[in-house]
Amino acid sequence: MLTLSSDFGSPYPAAMRGVLLSDDPGAKLVDVAHDLPRQDVRAAAFWTRFVLPEFPPAVHLLVVDPGVGTDRAALVVRAGDHALVAPDNGVAIPAARVLAAADDAAVEVFAYEYDTPASNTFHGRDVFAPAAAAVHRVGVSAAETLDRVVPTDDYVDLRLPTATVEDGSARGEALVVDDFGNVITNVPGSFLAGVDDGTRVRVNGESAPVGTSFASVESGERLVTVGSHGNVECDVNRGRGDEAFGLSVGDEVRIEQIR
Amino acid sequence: MLTLSSDFGSPYPAAMRGVLLSDDPGAKLVDVAHDLPRQDVRAAAFWTRFVLPEFPPAVHLLVVDPGVGTDRAALVVRAGDHALVAPDNGVAIPAARVLAAADDAAVEVFAYEYDTPASNTFHGRDVFAPAAAAVHRVGVSAAETLDRVVPTDDYVDLRLPTATVEDGSARGEALVVDDFGNVITNVPGSFLAGVDDGTRVRVNGESAPVGTSFASVESGERLVTVGSHGNVECDVNRGRGDEAFGLSVGDEVRIEQIR
Amino acid sequence: MLTLSSDFGSPYPAAMRGVLLSDDPGAKLVDVAHDLPRQDVRAAAFWTRFVLPEFPPAVHLLVVDPGVGTDRAALVVRAGDHALVAPDNGVAIPAARVLAAADDAAVEVFAYEYDTPASNTFHGRDVFAPAAAAVHRVGVSAAETLDRVVPTDDYVDLRLPTATVEDGSARGEALVVDDFGNVITNVPGSFLAGVDDGTRVRVNGESAPVGTSFASVESGERLVTVGSHGNVECDVNRGRGDEAFGLSVGDEVRIEQIR
Numbered sequence: 078m079l080t081l082s083s084d085f086g087s088p089y090p091a092a093m094r095g096v097l098l099s100d101d102p103g104a105k106l107v108d109v110a111h112d113l114p115r116q117d118v119r120a121a122a123f124w125t126r127f128v129l130p131e132f133p134p135a136v137h138l139l140v141v142d143p144g145v146g147t148d149r150a151a152l153v154v155r156a157g158d159h160a161l162v163a164p165d166n167g168v169a170i171p172a173a174r175v176l177a178a179a180d181d182a183a184v185e186v187f188a189y190e191y192d193t194p195a196s197n198t199f200h201g202r203d204v205f206a207p208a209a210a211a212v213h214r215v216g217v218s219a220a221e222t223l224d225r226v227v228p229t230d231d232y233v234d235l236r237l238p239t240a241t242v243e244d245g246s247a248r249g250e251a252l253v254v255d256d257f258g259n260v261i262t263n264v265p266g267s268f269l270a271g272v273d274d275g276t277r278v279r280v281n282g283e284s285a286p287v288g289t290s291f292a293s294v295e296s297g298e299r300l301v302t303v304g305s306h307g308n309v310e311c312d313v314n315r316g317r318g319d320e321a322f323g324l325s326v327g328d329e330v331r332i333e334q335i336r
Numbered sequence: 337m338l339t340l341s342s343d344f345g346s347p348y349p350a351a352m353r354g355v356l357l358s359d360d361p362g363a364k365l366v367d368v369a370h371d372l373p374r375q376d377v378r379a380a381a382f383w384t385r386f387v388l389p390e391f392p393p394a395v396h397l398l399v400v401d402p403g404v405g406t407d408r409a410a411l412v413v414r415a416g417d418h419a420l421v422a423p424d425n426g427v428a429i430p431a432a433r434v435l436a437a438a439d440d441a442a443v444e445v446f447a448y449e450y451d452t453p454a455s456n457t458f459h460g461r462d463v464f465a466p467a468a469a470a471v472h473r474v475g476v477s478a479a480e481t482l483d484r485v486v487p488t489d490d491y492v493d494l495r496l497p498t499a500t501v502e503d504g505s506a507r508g509e510a511l512v513v514d515d516f517g518n519v520i521t522n523v524p525g526s527f528l529a530g531v532d533d534g535t536r537v538r539v540n541g542e543s544a545p546v547g548t549s550f551a552s553v554e555s556g557e558r559l560v561t562v563g564s565h566g567n568v569e570c571d572v573n574r575g576r577g578d579e580a581f582g583l584s585v586g587d588e589v590r591i592e593q594i595r
Numbered sequence: 596m597l598t599l600s601s602d603f604g605s606p607y608p609a610a611m612r613g614v615l616l617s618d619d620p621g622a623k624l625v626d627v628a629h630d631l632p633r634q635d636v637r638a639a640a641f642w643t644r645f646v647l648p649e650f651p652p653a654v655h656l657l658v659v660d661p662g663v664g665t666d667r668a669a670l671v672v673r674a675g676d677h678a679l680v681a682p683d684n685g686v687a688i689p690a691a692r693v694l695a696a697a698d699d700a701a702v703e704v705f706a707y708e709y710d711t712p713a714s715n716t717f718h719g720r721d722v723f724a725p726a727a728a729a730v731h732r733v734g735v736s737a738a739e740t741l742d743r744v745v746p747t748d749d750y751v752d753l754r755l756p757t758a759t760v761e762d763g764s765a766r767g768e769a770l771v772v773d774d775f776g777n778v779i780t781n782v783p784g785s786f787l788a789g790v791d792d793g794t795r796v797r798v799n800g801e802s803a804p805v806g807t808s809f810a811s812v813e814s815g816e817r818l819v820t821v822g823s824h825g826n827v828e829c830d831v832n833r834g835r836g837d838e839a840f841g842l843s844v845g846d847e848v849r850i851e852q853i854r
Contacts, residue, residue, distance in 0.1 A: 078357065078361060080350075082347075085774075086773070086774030086775065087628045087630050087774060088600075088627055088628035088630075088631070088642050088645075088646055089773075089774075089823075091598075091625075091626070091627040091628055091646045091649075092645070092646050092649045092823075094625055094626075094627075094649075094650075095646060095647070095648075095649025095650040095651075096649050098596065098625065098650060098651055099649065099650065099651045102596060102623075102651045105361075106625070107350075107353055107357065107365070108350070108353075109347055109350040109353075110346045110347035110350060112346050112347075113347070115775075115833075116833055124347050127347075127351070128347055128350045128351050128354060129354070130354075131350075131351045131353075131354025131355050131358065131461070132353075132354040132357060132358065133354075133357055133358045133361045143809075143810075143833070144810060145808060145809060145810070146807065146808020146809060146810050146811075147808065147810045195823070196821075196822065196823035197807050197808035197820070197821070198808060198809065198820065198821075198822055198823050198828075199822075199823030202649070202823060203823070255345070255348075256344075256345030256346060256348075257345065257374075289405065289456050290404060290405020290406065290456035290457060291402075291404060291405060291457065292402075292403060292404070292405050292406045293405075302456070302457065303455075303456070303457075304455070304457055304458075305348075305351075305454070305455035305457050305458030305461060305462070310457075315374075315375055315402070337616065337620060339609075341606075364620075366609075366612055366616065366624070367609070367612075368606055368609040368612075369605045369606030369609055371605050371606075372606070383606050386606075386610070387606055387609045387610050387613060388613070389613075390609075390610045390612075390613025390614050390617065390720070391612075391613040391616060391617065392613075392616055392617045392620045514604070514607075515603075515604030515605060515607075516604070516633075548664065548715050549663060549664020549665065549715035549716060550661075550663060550664060550716065551661075551662060551663070551664050551665045552664075561715070561716065562714075562715070562716075563714065563716055563717075564607075564610075564713070564714035564716050564717030564720060564721070569716075574633075574634055574661070
């Protein structure tokens with residue numbers, strides 16, 4: 078199984094599908110998303126860390142690559158029974174940590190050495206899809222038997238920023254905004270553990286109710302809730318939380334419980 | 337075979353794909369759409385009633401769920417050789433009626449009893465995908481052998497509104513607007529049976545020609561035609577019918593033949 | 596294997612998936628794109644000529660069909676081990692030429708004779724998907740054994756316009772604008788062969804640097820580069836080239852090297 082994630086929009090991902098299927102017409106391809114926020118390595122790391130652990134063992138092709146055409150390396154990152162194939166910009170590392178931990182394994186990073194690609198602008202087709210096809214062909218556990226695959230310690234690490242939580246107060250940031258306009262912060266859901274539905278907190282100084290689900294508040298009303306990734310979200314029931322809370326990706330988010 | 341329909345945008349549907357494939361890595365997944373109009377149960381019912389009958393026997397996962405996080409039930413709806421897995425808000429019933437009728441079967445509704453899910457906001461991943469995987473695993477015809485599956489008569493029914501047609505005049509409503517801006521009404525296509533291409537009718541009082549196809553009128557011109565679902569549509573050739581006719585979902589649409 | 600390309604948006608393509616899978620539930624379906632520029636035959640021809648050669652032998656369903664509902668023919672176009680099934684408006688021919696050439700074969704065109712379809716507006720479902728299913732069923736090499744398939748020389752040809760290149764000056768046009776806002780011209784990449792990174796050229800009279808990759812210029816800066824299709828593009832690093840260069844599809848693009 079091969080999954081595909083990118084910020085390529087359409088129809089570029091189809092070229093990657095073609096490359097993978099030319100290598101193995103029987104390969105099972107599963108799209109994760111191709112509308113990841115453009116050239117936003119951190120958002121791609123967040124979403125793939127969220128989604129990929131739902132999958133059975135697979136090779137995950139993940140191309141969000143602001144450095145395309147430079148000499149940045151291509152990586153094969155093994156995480157237990159999974160492998161990620163991605164540019165060396167940190168994008169694959171947060172998901173790899175979670176996948177490896179689930180398999181009680183360590184993250185193993187390999188450089189994938191590639192020849193001068195056919196283009197300087199579409200390494201998804203010319204570098205990463207062929208690399209993913211090669212790993213898929215030999216199998217994740219035998220990835221290092223490929224000639225082009227060399228173990229390395231020299232790679233770009235990425236850790237999503239963590240929030241500071243102390244005694245009823247959390248200081249974090251808006252990590253991503255989803256399609257619904259929900260603002261996903263890095264404040265852990267545990268911050269709201271035991272807080273009753275309807276209890277009010279302050280978000281950057283403004284009062285808003287905690288809701289255990291969207292239906293806790295009326296349509297059009299704001300709520301602070303714990304999302305399906307376990308993070309605190311600032312949302313609006315049937316509306317856009319980013320607009321109602323005035324929050325954009327990267328903004329500081331302070332949440333205070335009111336005594 | 338499993339089909340997936342939702343209003344989740346991206347990348348949330350990928351988490352459902354992962355859950356389904358973790359249960360059965362060989363499962364065949366087919367996306368219907370994940371950009372169904374947000375939290376619009378009626379639109380989702382319309383589109384799935386339109387599309388699902390084209391499919392061979394399958395388990396259809398259908399999650400448009402404004403009540404997520406409340407105690408609304410999860411349903412398994414068997415319709416002949418097909419099953420739909422959906423929230424108990426009526427969304428699955430119109431398609432189920434058509435699928436059952438095609439197989440000369442009755443619609444059978446089962447409650448799917450679920451434990452407290454991991455999240456209050458993403459039952460697509462935490463409730464409905466596992467339920468669909470379970471039905472897929474045992475097979476549609478054996479759905480009731482699952483421990484969690486219990487026959488029920490207590491469910492939300494949904495019937496799409498019907499138009500009133502009499503003697504050259506139809507009074508219906510705009511059911512949905514598609515990506516092209518075509519306004520799909522609930523006036524049955526039979527209302528225009530035998531009406532010649534170019535004949536003018538009145539739509540909410542304004543004259544427009546009947547066209548047997550888009551090409552019946554010039555580019556940019558309005559037409560009233562019968563769409564591929566058998567309903568009367570208010571369209572513009574290479575343009576947006578919703579704007580040209582001033583119609584939104586839910587608006588009344590009166591169509592009168594002119595004698 | 597069957598690929599699907601259209602300008603149908605969503606959820607109409609799902610009806611085609613259903614038709615194909617009803618014919619053969621085991622068929623492998625691969626989406627190319629369903630958001631091809633609406634009713635733009637030339638853009639669809641460009642993108643499929645770019646993407647389809649990446650695929651292994653397949654039946655390619657390609658429906659961009661401004662003439663839907665008229666009496667334009669349906670075609671099966673054989674190109675070596677590939678076949679394209681498409682309306683007779685030229686859309687399939689540019690890809691067919693490239694696919695045939697790769698297999699050292701000639702393009703063979705067949706009319707697919709269809710009965711009065713169920714709708715006048717959705718021949719993707721009613722004509723072309725059944726035709727693609729039929730070709731897939733018998734196999735590309737036996738396409739002409741189908742009763743409805745008849746060799747023809749009478750079809751709409753389409754050649755994408757070519758640029759005029761002479762001695763340091765190219766006169767072409769903007770063929771398509773991609774999701775990133777990159778303006779893809781018909782000026783061949785060879786026009787910039789040997790031009791160093793950073794060298795300035797004039798685009799419609801205005802100076803802009805040649806870049807070998809996006810990273811050749813700062814974020815927000817314009818560049819002229821060779822895209823992954825081998826054509827010259829007018830782009831902005833992390834921005835929209837169409838806006839920065841003031842170019843739309845069909846506009847003339849003159850590029851001059853500066854001595």
